[in-house]
Amino acid sequence: MKIDRLAVLGVGLIGGSLAQAFRRADLCKTIVGYGRNEASLKKAIELGVIDEFSLLARDAVRDADLIVLATPLATNAVLFREIAKTIKADAIVTDVGSAKACVVDAARSGLGEHFRHFVPGHPIAGKEQSGVGAASAGLFEDHIVILTPLAETSIHAVSLVTKLWEACGAEVMTLTVEHHDAVLAATSHLPHMLAYALVDCLAKMQEREEIFQFAAGGFIDFTRIASSNPQMWHDICFSNRESLLTVLEQFDAHIQEIRQAIESRDSEKILQIFSRAKQARDKLIAGRQTT
């Protein structure tokens, strides 16, 4: 299962952590990085995350057996087209993007005949810091990685990518592209949008200094994800636009229902909603603690 040459496109938090996890599990001989920021790539070499780098994606992927795209979602279309020119015929390509339909579309049109060797992937792991300095080999341990292979995706490619992630300590699950995008819009993309919206809304208020001064632990936790990389979440918003707008509409309808219940002093309804929510979240936490 050992990879001779791994190319990591985008050596940031996720790409860097993947390189470190692969290295720790002894899954590859040489790791070549690609990025646009030379200083950051030099830092990645100093940290031992990668062995060499190129500022040209087409050079970085040459002779690579496995290519992982860990670049911002918005750059994928251009990258797939570029690497298709130089990758080996049997090279396996995968990615770590938080939205899958847009990546699959970009890969299908950009990779051409290589598309059947592309395994769309998404590790459900991260933190609000970004950059290779925040990377760590254990980031994916006990975390889920979702793969969304298509009908034409090579079974061999899916199997290899699955084994590699498992060797990094992750649990691999398979979903359809559409299902992935709907589920992640609900559990990840919408909460990020709400956290950003709340902090920005409060920051605009007249009493902003005071408002944040009185913020308790609940607010700090609730808004942690609003410290995430704005460019990355901007890309995710637009990459998963349809699913996000759908779940936002459902959430909005629910908020209006709650608002009306508070306005009309419908005590029973508010207690029901809050109680159901607590029950669902307590169950979710209990489920995690037993696994």
Added chain:
Amino acid sequence: MKIDRLAVLGVGLIGGSLAQAFRRADLCKTIVGYGRNEASLKKAIELGVIDEFSLLARDAVRDADLIVLATPLATNAVLFREIAKTIKADAIVTDVGSAKACVVDAARSGLGEHFRHFVPGHPIAGKEQSGVGAASAGLFEDHIVILTPLAETSIHAVSLVTKLWEACGAEVMTLTVEHHDAVLAATSHLPHMLAYALVDCLAKMQEREEIFQFAAGGFIDFTRIASSNPQMWHDICFSNRESLLTVLEQFDAHIQEIRQAIESRDSEKILQIFSRAKQARDKLIAGRQTT
């Protein structure tokens, strides 16, 4: 400054923690508890949180020098009327309620001539667990306690309550009732409502089991406050109804703006909003770390 007899009405997370903090700081001789659940009060005695208890508030407050209401907000009006009949003429009364206008109204009409000895208070501390079993003497250390005294409130009473909280390790600040309720609606009550709303919204979706299965750390933190006591937050919602509806309207307008920006692919606007939010939150966290 030592209190001979402290009466804690409601020996739950906050009331119990206050009793323990007062005891640890040697601020009182005897602590009497009041509640409706005898088993819970017996547990509080076993845990050394209180010395004695009564199931009648009017008996618990008799001869007390300081009376702290830590009961659900919805019960305050009845309690103020009841204790007014038996409290000592110079007894000082304070509370820990998360909304202040409603408590002040209840105290004004219920306490009568004792109202000038009532110091409305709100420790900005808590956790999602409830009950005396979750109480701890250190809960208020390095936390803010907001007092909202009225024009007629005795300066002596405000001064004593301030010193007691400070002796528990808290920092005491003073706000007007209106200001308190507006600020807390924004930083605490709205986030709780949103967290409950999101979890309940997702729990209603068809794919609910799967949805929660793929929830990442961001979702877990974002929704931590949805594991809070539903009855308590129901009471807070209605007790601070006007302020909550006002800030919800502001937040809703902001969400609609973001929704339109995503719909119309206004990339620049989304990036601006997310960047401003990250900046504001990072500043808030940096400010906390330096203090």
